[in-house]
Amino acid sequence: MSVLAATAAMLSLYLASGLACGGAGAGAPCQSHSECDDSYQCLAQVCSPKCTRNSDCGDGFQCNEAGVCNRVFANLGDPCGSEWDCEIGQSCVLEHGDSNDDQKLESSCQEQGEGGRVGSTCIADDDCRDSLCSLGHCSQLCRITDDCPDGNRCESIPRVLGVDDSAFFAGCIEDTSVLSTTIAMSESSGTLRIPVPSSAESFAIVAEVSDKIHLVGVTRVDSPSDFLLFRESDSFEGFLANPIRYARSKEVSTLIFPSNGVQEIEPGVYDVEIEASLPPFGPGTAVPKVSVHYKLRDSHILDLTFYFLNLEDHPCKESMGIDNLDKSSAKNSDVFQDEYLGEIHNIFGYANIVFPEEPEYVNLKRERPDLDGITDEQDLRDLFRLADNEDGLAIFFVRSLPSDGVQTLGTTIPGPPRTPGGPSSGIVVALDSLCYRSWTTLARITAHSMAGQMGLWNNRDPHGITDPIGDSDSSTGNLMYFGEFGGTELSEGQRRVLSLYPGLR
Amino acid sequence: MKWLPRILGAAMLAGAAGVGIATALEAPAGDPQVVELLSGLNYVPSQSNIDVVLGEGAVEDLIEIAEDSSIDSDPGLRIRAFRSLGQYDGNPQRATAASALRRAIADYGAESSGTKLLYLRASMLSLAAIDGGNAVSNLVTMLGHPSRDIRAACAQALGITGVAAAIQPLRARDLIEPEEQVRLAIADALFLLGSKG
Structure with a gap:
């Protein structure tokens, strides 16, 4: 909101409230700061709350130490360090090159553009009002986070300069756990x-x-x-x-x-x-x-979405403790909630990864009967295309997998975070295992596959190949041991890899 | 959500200790190399891998594991052993493997639920893989099995046989099959058989 718009709103509030005579509070007309209460300033001839940051003042004004907004006067080409060093109608724009080769880019006040505001998606600088497209989003120059719009913070960001050069600048970036760009x-x-x-x-x-x-x-x-x-x-x-x-x-x-x-x-x-x-x-x-x-920051919540194909009349229903596993029964079943989800939560708890209180549950009973039982890799890829969760991991329950004895599958290590609807956008678990294994064991099987989707390789594969993590041994007690008779241990290095997965929030 | 407080507490304790709690499923008795070979979560071992571990007597060993119904036997290993036999096409021991798979189909064909259905399914698919057209007569009866998973696997297996003799039973079943999952498996099998001429 511009200063004029803000003060006009303040003035109308003042008039409507009947405080127009003798008041020095919000909305009172004024000619100087002294006419307003201590916590107010005279801004555009209206008493307005004192500022704490530049953005309280609006474009072309700076908030000084006394909490007063001062109009900025700058000429085109004047050097600047943040958007607030420039006048209304100007932007603080980066120089095209690192002229003094100090790895930091200089900037100057230039005419404001007509593109998107901070946070809008962009491809090039011209797409942005402040002529700064960075990490696929419009940014603006800043010195401190208070220089940035709400929900953004001031960061040191590298800028590509030609084919082999780069330099840093301080720009506003969305204050989010993960920033995505194409x-x-x-x-x-x-x-x-x-x-x-x-x-x-x-x-x-x-x-x-x-x-x-x-x-x-x-x-x-x-x-x-x-x-x-x-x-x-x-x-x-x-x-x-x-x-x-x-x-x-x-x-x-x-x-x-x-x-x-x-x-x-x-x-x-x-x-x-x-x-x-x-x-x-x-x-x-x-x-x-x-x-x-x-x-972009220490985030540790992993969203889970469970998808259920048609699992009615499954051969293992007598041993699984749930007559028909689907969205409703999973939500309400003690064995699913405690023995299965609880154990998955325990395992990932070792890596300080937690799950939301309620996972998402989705029934796919009628949509794709051809995928109730997976028979080949193409089925698997088609199954994962059904994942529509934007965050976290997608876990599909199917009747069986190829070949018999295979209990879980993914397609790539790692899987693509925040990329729903693709051929690698999930993992799948076969309900067959519950004919001869417990829900707790199925939880370990699921967690093994989830960790693969998040970037962990087997600590030891069937050929004796070990993972690239120095502190994970090749024991069967590890979560990433390739076989059924494995444990749930995670080394510090493995836990760190899990914690760095960009699908966490 | 009933489990959340209990689980969060456990997770915090585990985090403080800095390690996970090993709750490994106890491995069955037997040669650890064989147990490892037949316990992969996401694969069935290739014939070459099996031969490295089991040597020349691989088929007999796999049959022994697959048919071991003692109380100490492990169903996961047995299923994978049945399935592994399906890789011995063109092997001198193929006939021995096929006989074992036929026995399994006969033994478990009347089952209606549980692990034995998994043995049955693994046996059908393996037999189709190594015995081609000779397997059709053993397989077609399973098109009427009460379990739709077995019927779907049977259709898949008949498709794998690659012989024209499998087409008519599949078409006949298709006319009365109530489950979409199975009808789609029949369609896939007929497509496969058609494409093979």
Whole structure:
């Protein structure tokens, strides 16, 4: 709200309240601050509450130490440090380059644009009123968080300058647990320069194509200090040697960094090569859609959405303690709530991850009878496309999985956070297991798959390959042990990887 | 939500201790390598993996595990053993494996619920994989099984056999099948059989 609009509202309130004579409180007409009560200032000739921050004053005004709004006078081209250093109709705009090479960008007052306000999605600077598009959202320059609109905070953010240069600036960024942005590519492969702000704990890069035949994903990642974090390898040894354990996959793949429990994120611009290809034939024709999800603060709530296919008359219903597992019975069943959900909660509690009091439950009884029992990988991918949860994890209950004896499946490690409706957007659990296992055991099975979706590899796989986390042993007591007869232990490094999952809120 | 306070308390205690509480399901008796081989959560071992662990006598060993109905036997291992036999197509021991799978279909074909239905389903799919058209006569009777999961698995298995003899029983069942899940499995099987000429 502008100062004039605010004071007009204040004045009308004052007149309506009958306080027009002799008052020096809110809405009283005034010529100077001294005519108003101590907690008020004279603003646009109306007594108004004193300010505590620039944004209380409106565009073109600054709040001084006495709580008084002062009009700012600036000429185009005057140097500025935040939006509040410039006049009405001006924006504090970053210089295009780091002219003095100090890794910090200078800025000056320029004419305000006509684009979106802070927080609006954008592709380029011109899309924003203050000529600053950062991390896919309009921003503005700031010195402190009070300089930013409500719901935003002031952060050190890297800015891409050309193909190999970058510098930092202080800008307003949404005060949220995860900030997501999409990046457009114009060809089937290319290098993206991905800025990672100082407050990011982790980030996920999700690459997708709209067909089922392209292999898509990241082929190389270099850190801001030019440390090679990942390079796609033709050999299995090369795959294991990468600091980030990751492999491209068909349709969608997700790379999360940090990924091994000891890596530290480095603010700055990461150079990321993305490719959609058609092996063994070579380059692909599809153009990847890339999204980046920044985990910006310590968040530890994992939303769960349970989807139930048609499980009526299941062969194991006599041993499962629930006649027909669905949305209603899951909500009201003690065994589901206590033995199953309770145990999952226990397991993730070790990583300080908690769940909302009420998970989401969704019946899919009639929609897709062809997916009641999963018979192949295509079924599995079609099943996960039914996930419509924006946050957290999607867990599907089906009658059976291929082959008999398989109890749970996901499609990629990790799965894509905040990407519903895709072929890897969930995990699936077969109800078959309840013919011969308890709900508590099924909880461990589910938790194993959930942790894979969040980025944990098996602590030891059937071939003896261990995970990339230094402090996780290869014992059967670990949650990520590949077999049924495993435990629920998590090492500190494993817990850290889970806590960095950008699907937490 | 009844479990929440209790669980939150447990989680906080665990967090303070810094480790998880090992509540591993007790592994069944037997060679740990074999138990590990047949206990994967999200895969059934390949024939080459099985042969590494079990050697030349793999089929006999798998049959022994699959048919072990003693009180100490583990259903999970048995199911995976039945399913693993389906990988021995083209192997000298294929006939032995097929005989064991036929026995299982005969033994469990009349069951209506529980783990034995899982043995039955695994056996049907494995038999179809290794015995092709010879399995049709053993399988078609299961198209009328009371469990829709068995009927759907039977349709799938008949599709796997890849022989024209499976088409007519599937079409006949399709006319009277009440469950959409099974009708779709029949349609998939007929498509598979049609595409194989």
